[in-house]
Amino acid sequence: MDDHFIEMRSLIKVYPPDTLALDRVDLDIREGEIHSVIGENGAGKSTLMKVLYGMIPTSSGEISFRGRRVRYASPREAVAAGIGMVHQEFMLVPSYTIYENVILGAEPVGRLGALRNAEARRRVRSLIDRYGLNLNIDDRVRDTSVGAQQKVEILKLLYRDVDVLIMDEPTAVLTPQETGELFRRLRDLNAAGKTIIFISHKLDEVLELSDTITVMRRGRRVTTTENRGLGKADLARAMVGRDVVFSVEKPPARCGDVVFEARGLSYVDAGGRQRLDKVSLAVRRGEIVGIAGVEGNGQFELVQLVTGLAPVQSGQVKICGRDVARASVIERRKLMCYVPQDRKASGSAQKMSLTDNSIMTHHRLNQQLESGWRALLSPGKSRRFAQNLVDTFGVLAPSVDAPISSLSGGNQQKVVVGREFLFGADFVLLDQPTRGVDVGSVEFIQREIIRKRGSVGGSAGEGAGVPSAGCLLISADLDELFSLADRILVMHRGRIVADLAPPDTTREEVGEYMLGVREPQTIAPTGAGSGACAGAGACAGAGEGAPAR
Amino acid sequence: MNKNALTALAGIGVALAAGLVILWAQGYPALPSYAALFSYSLFSKFAIVSTLNKATPLILTGLSAAVGFGSNCVNLGQVGQFLIGAMAVSAFGIVCDLPAPVMIPLSIMAALAAGALWAGIAAWLRQRFNMDEFITTLMLNFIADYFTLYLISGPMWDRATYSPMTKMTGSGSWLPMWDGLSAAFVVACIAFVVTWVMWDRSKLGYEWRAMGQNSVFSRVGGCDNEANFTRAMLMSGALAGLAGGLMIMGGMQHRFVKGMGANYAWDGVMIAIVAANGMLPTGLYALFFAAIQTGAMGMELETAVPSEFALVLQAIIVLFVVASRESTRLLINRAAANLRARAAARTAHGGSHGGSRSSGKEGGERSASGH
DSSP states (O other): OOSSSEEEEEEEEEETTTEEEEEEEEEEEOTTOEEEEEOOTTSSHHHHHHHHTTSSOOSEEEEEETTEEEOOSSHHHHHHHTEEEEOSSOOOOTTSBHHHHHHTTSOOBOGGGOBOHHHHHHHHHHHHHHTTOOOOTTSBGGGSOHHHHHHHHHHHHHHTTOSEEEEESGGGGOOHHHHHHHHHHHHHHHHTTOEEEEEESOHHHHHHHOSEEEEEETTEEEEEEESSSOOHHHHHHHHHSSOOOSSOOOOOOOOOSEEEEEEEEEEEOTTSOEEEEEEEEEEETTOEEEEEOOTTSSHHHHHHHHHTSSOOOEEEEEETTEEOTTOOHHHHHTTEEEEOSOIIIIIOOTTSBHHHHHSTTHHHHOGGGEESEEEEEOHHHHHHHHHHHHHHTTOOOSOTTSBGGGSOHHHHHHHHHHHHHTSOOSEEEEESTTTTOOHHHHHHHHHHHHHHHOOTTSOHHHHHHSOOOEEEEEOSOHHHHHHHOSEEEEEETTEEEEEEOGGGOOHHHHHHHHHTOSOOOOOOTTOOOSSOSSHHHHHHTHHHHSOOO | OHHHHHHHHHHHHHHHHHHHHHHHHTTSOHHHHHHHHHHTTTSSHHHHHHHHHHHHHHHHHHHHHHHHHHTTOOOOOHHHHHHHHHHHHHHHHHHOOOOHHHHHHHHHHHHHHHHHHHHHHHHHHHHHHOOOHHHHHHHHHHHHHHHHHHHHHTTTOOTTSSSSBOOOOOGGGOOOEETTEEHHHHHHHHHHHHHHHHHHHBHHHHHHHHHHHOHHHHHHTTOOHHHHHHHHHHHHHHHHHHHHHHHHHSTTTOSOBTTTTTTHHHHHHHHHHHTTTOHHHHHHHHHHHHHHHHHHHHHHHHHOOOTTHHHHHHHHHHHHHHHHHHHHHHHHHHHHHHHHHHHHHHHHHHSSTTTTOOOSOSSSEEOOOOO
């Protein structure tokens, strides 16, 4: 029963020119199991699944399914054979109903090309009932939640009768509650006979869900193990190849003066939707304020208003006591560091050199880059500046003249973070600073963030030398927020609904606020202080505690 | 940089070879034609001077397009900016006749300003009404074309002639010639140096290049994209305008004649594309294309190959160079990937033989050994 279900043998995949994504991977998936494939970003887990699913061709190696050698030329063939995949990014038509999305591409067509809707609708409904998906098939996809959209993706595959469901990092976009629901559903599907391949890099989830766990590292399968008596540390060691510290060391926060303040910020977008609703918050020197929330609940607009990419409609934005609501982007950048969300879309110009990418904004603010004339930049000084950044932030790069696209994602992100941290500003805005970055770089970047916050808690002499900054950290990763933030603000529908202190709160509580299940807290208009700082005394006396400017 | 230069040279080489085949297939003496092509463009003093004179407008329209495209301003209005620049210099030279030291700088300024103004209309339409400059610059070409035609066949027509053209400008705005080499070439060279410094060395140029590569990146970085768009458009227009102005100030005619400008503007667009918007490559390709266009006339004299063959050759060069830029990279990468995969497969047999296969039957550890 269990052998010869899916067998992969010596799979090799090289992405041109020479990225060895899969290095002789052998893997067996048994029928009816929940098999997790874990590994860091770039370990090859997604590539392996895309190869199985027919999205990309292998360079060499064999795949057999139910004892027959197969090579799917397209996902369509794979689905027809019974293997389906739910991608990280959903592939749905937002303006179509759930029913229309499900049948799209597999329409029940009668004679003369007429749709035989009644029958198909009955089938889709019965699938929803059978697997308890709790969807209304006439809802438009754009009106449904992310969790529901994921269910639609699964429903699409069930409608096509697949036996194998590949889930590519399905929990990345979900709240803890939605994740719990997804796991229950996957177990139900598994009980109904479906084989599930679950791709993730979150160890807790994998340990909770799977029968078998395969660990991949740098394109190789490191190990495949039954999920019995395994611990997080075992998996992490296998994933990274060394012991991993799960929590970043962080001295207690000692807050100083307010470096950032938003008061009553509201924003209505071009479509007339209220994106921000009287948001007030404050960040003090020496603390990291985290913002949690399901994507699309106003975080994006908040960042736009703070950075000056969108006009402030009503309310106040103050950085270091200066009202910047009407200030230009460059005026604000003199007062703040900003690590943008997406390094490819807004953090860099991929075809430009590392040097050109590292001097952005510095080229206006840092006179050391000028060559004699104010209007001209010195190529030599720019290169030295980039070299310094590379050295300081441990960037692995062939040369500062190479295009930034030749660097790995983690190293690109280090360039972006390094560029921003080299500004001496007292306020740091971090928008998903470690998204899509390998574990090693995540650790490094998180340590840099804490250093930027200021290790005033260290020995007095050392602390005084490190200027401390106030950080506003927007992250979709609750683990990151819990390990970095001194306070967590939760955004829901454009409002800040909770102000929580990590030691006294749980991921579940944050999750409930994110989903709007809990009644919003009443928050002091300044938005400052849930007592997260190391004792009120430290905050009050921060005048002396914070280094003089 | 070096790799790019090699790819470009390879592309040119293959294109010339392809041209040879075309000539041969058409029954022309292929090699003697090429010999004539280059001897009439490079291998005598007269030939070189003709090539440099020909290159003058090409350098400027090429720079104009490169500055535009490289900043992500799709200025396709070189034709119009060229004509308006030429018209401005003609009108100014007809109305005013001052001594050369005053007249020449003023005429150059008029050409720059007129071209910038014409491009500025498109920039303004974009900023004010969000109209795509790709469309507006093209449309402004027609307006400039018919507007100048109206002027030279109506109010500014020189009644002493039988075809539409203006009067000659006063001799104050005429550029000197040295042994046939017009000082216009020197003006173009100065413009080249100024543009190169702007583009590759200045803060503004850095912002334009960043905007051309990723406008979100430059905006987030604090660059004023709106202002930079307008500035780049004005600069692009000014260069094309200067190309037109120098046609009046240099050469022999010193007047706006119907049909002047010919293909210079579109050739500039082509040159910028082949040069991938680099300033130095733009200059070099402008010289190269000028050589081909100049030599083609000699070739027609010597071997009766029609001088239109220059157009064919240019087109082949563009195709080969632009195509080879991407395709050689792709081909090399794919070959490298195959080699790498084969090497990886080889180690599989030598290294962890037999160990990496897991039976999948037994419970407990199913570990791949050998790693």
